[in-house]
Amino acid sequence: MLEFAILGLLHQSPMHGYELRKQLSEVLGGLRSISYGSLYPALKRMHAAGLISTDEPDPRALLPADAPPLTGRRGKVVYTITAEGKERFHELVGQTGPEAYDDGGLFGVRLAFFRHTEADVRLRILEGRRRTVERQREGLRASLARTRERVDRYTLELQRHGLESVDREVRWLSELIETERRQSVAEEPPPGPRPSAPPPP
Amino acid sequence: MLEFAILGLLHQSPMHGYELRKQLSEVLGGLRSISYGSLYPALKRMHAAGLISTDEPDPRALLPADAPPLTGRRGKVVYTITAEGKERFHELVGQTGPEAYDDGGLFGVRLAFFRHTEADVRLRILEGRRRTVERQREGLRASLARTRERVDRYTLELQRHGLESVDREVRWLSELIETERRQSVAEEPPPGPRPSAPPPP
């Protein structure tokens, strides 16, 4: 998830880690934000994988491994996406399997970068997410019906509120899908019955 | 959080790990459930701390550390809360500081065990949670106002939906608080102006 988000942000312009973090929490809908303990290791991994490059070669690479922690003068590092990174991003952007929407966090990031996503992929992701959340809703409903008599008022309230939230999310997704469909028929008049292929696993 | 939930469940009756997990996801409102990778280490920690006891002494304790993984016959383990564990639970149940409500997960567990919680503590936790969520809401509002013009339709939708969710949570909490207040005045007629003490840090 972090990898996708970082590539997406750097796709727009090079950035510092700090700036990356700020943009990230804004893009994520303002609720969850990423910690440095996740961000910097992720950047390191991606740098090692060749997906991003830094403007400043690491001075410690020349020093012995047991050198002191290099106090003083710690330079800013600007991260830039590489050609490989762009390729990777477009590969990820095309994925429509369950991994794209089963996790709410990743789905949020996918949505935030929908402007880089093909219309049919957008639709498949939204529909997949709706299926996932609908399944959650059914589970919740069953649980509520099963335990209704056995649990106290507070647990009941918790379950009721959870169910309502999930319900609202389904409706929200349905509206997005509706809008998406209207737009797609407006742009591209259908040449016949659509042979909608099932998403790859 | 796990510690609190486990103590709360075992407070009612002894249980297997498996049963614990099922009850846990039901109590948590059916949405998030705990994985074994969290549950068993937590049980081990709590056993080491003397908060819970097992009905079956670990046979591997007698074997050398490098013995083979003990294939075959792995007995069921029933966990029981100890006197120390009950003490710890009542200690935790009385906490009203930010640690009780800043994290949504822990707050959910606290709510699920409200029947073991004093009325004034319940009220303080609900009000604390509302303050926390209200702060989140203000942050979200500010973010939305700030980025309104600069982001695309999808990000906007994400933020809008997030804001609505937080808003609904505030209203839900307000209803719970309202109910709680009505109940408390019904049970205990106030003997004068209430000297509401600030919660300890």
Add this chain to the structure above:
DNA sequence: TCTCGATGTATCGTCTCGATACATCGGGAC
């Protein structure tokens, strides 16, 4: 001048998760 908050990079220990392995048991298919 002094301090404070924003900007900025980085690591540590602790915890959590998803995946997986392995074992037992009851019940339905055949």
Add this chain to the structure above:
DNA sequence: GTCCCGATGTATCGAGACGATACATCGAGA
């Protein structure tokens, strides 16, 4: 009867996320 499957049940592994923390720079205002 037996064979297989899903529920029950205990347990560990590696990847990685998190909160806390350390350290450094810089501009604004007391």
